[in-house]
Amino acid sequence: MGGKRYAVLLCAEDSDYVKKKYGGYFGVFVRMLAEEGETWLVYRVASGEFPEEDEIDSYDGFVITGSCNDAHGDDPWICRLITLLKKLDSMKKKVLGVCFGHQVMARSLGGKTGRAESGWDIGVTPIHLSAPAVKLFSSLQIPSVLSLIECHRDEVLEVPAKVEVLAWSDKTGIEMIRYGDHMMGVQGHPEYSKDILLNLIDRLLQRKDIVESYAEEVKANVEKLEPDREALKKLCISFLKGRL
Structure with missing residues (x-):
């Protein structure tokens, strides 16, 4: 009792590979971020599953995942997620956004996202x-240049002055952003292992999203x-847990 509570807002469908090996993307994030005594729950927001209004305050932080969808799109669940992000901002809840999550967070704060020219x-x-x-x-004693797994064709194009x-x-x-002490976005995938990325490359190739060369x-x-x-992971x- 009394342990901290966190929610993963899952914006993607689990691939068969990640589901079988890691228990889905929720399992991947829990492996990276969870510590003893904490409670972690998942809301499949891409399928319309969101926390109820009276549940939100019971969480100490939220993680927004990557997605195959475009953060600049206006799918009903994306618009609903933006509304939720604005509420979390007003409540000063800790929010960590990854890839799509980073982009949609920037959009909720007044930024612009879209296809990367490159x-x-x-x-x-x-x-x-x-x-x-x-x-x-x-205080974390980490290097000023970090190698990060990336897999995206959209990016944050503009951030408002406050970000x-x-x-x-x-x-x-724009690889990483921060707003106040409560919102941070990372364009890459700190949660990915190399085998997750290699499997994803194969799936992108099968779908003809990328060419073989x-x-x-x-x-x-x-x-x-x-x-x-x-x-x-340390960062x-x-x-997310207010240790900076």
């Missing part, structure tokens, strides 16, 4: 922390580089 960004990418971010995360850009990469100008190129990149998963946990 196309797909898939692989293990070095992201550069800004000077204020290095200072913010100084701080914490990191950038050569291909994506690009799939082979990014697979070679993934084999060569290691993501900084422990540093990213996400520290933010």
